[in-house]
Amino acid sequence: MELEVFISRKTLQTAYGQTRDILRDVAFTLRQGEVCALLGPSGCGKTTLLRIVAKIDTAFEGRLVLPSRNKIGMVFQEPRLLPWRSVAQNLRLVGTSSESELAEIVAALHLSKHLDHFPSELSLGLARRVAIARAFAVKPDLLLLDEPFVSLDAALAARLREELLALVLKRKATTLIVTHDVEEAIAVADRIIVLSPAPGRLVADRTIEAPRGAMTGARAAKMKETIRALMTNGVHC
Structure with missing residues (x-):
């Protein structure tokens, strides 16, 4: 397995000095190249879990x-681009990719005409494209x-989802994406x-049919209904 996550407990201290559980009993593994979406109601600990996997937050009970x-x-x-650097400089500062590899990433995300622009000159959509390009510039395996x-x-x-997915599949990056959609x-x-609602617990782990484009409208609608019910009710399945 490429990624193994086991969080028995993650807590935070409130402003009143009380301990509040954010995550409990969340365990899963991802294979190399697998793309996993993390869903759940607001406040259930999705972003906290991502920060733990990124090793930004190390104060938890469990194993990674x-x-x-x-x-x-x-x-x-938020894109979090350096505002005093151009798009090209933002990419080169963090990346280990060669110029040809960067050019390929830039072309895939339709950024070739914006390399000399600064973040303040970019629309939100373009800024998000640059943020994605920057993440790929480090040649991530995760x-x-x-x-x-x-x-x-x-x-x-x-459109941006399609561009992202094409890059992920080509580079076989193990991917964990938090979304509310x-x-x-x-x-x-x-x-x-x-x-589940806070404290976040793993209540479902569902495999999606592949290839993604072959899923029928009826099957997609049924899956959406099932997932939404799980998000609302937090029942183990």
């Missing part, structure tokens, strides 16, 4: 086994994305993991 090369590409909810398409209109989000999860993922 990362891919052997331990190369992690991270895409946050790609983590925290709602990378949030606040984008539906058509733009759909069930349709988005079904469109991009091999598997969907559902967390």
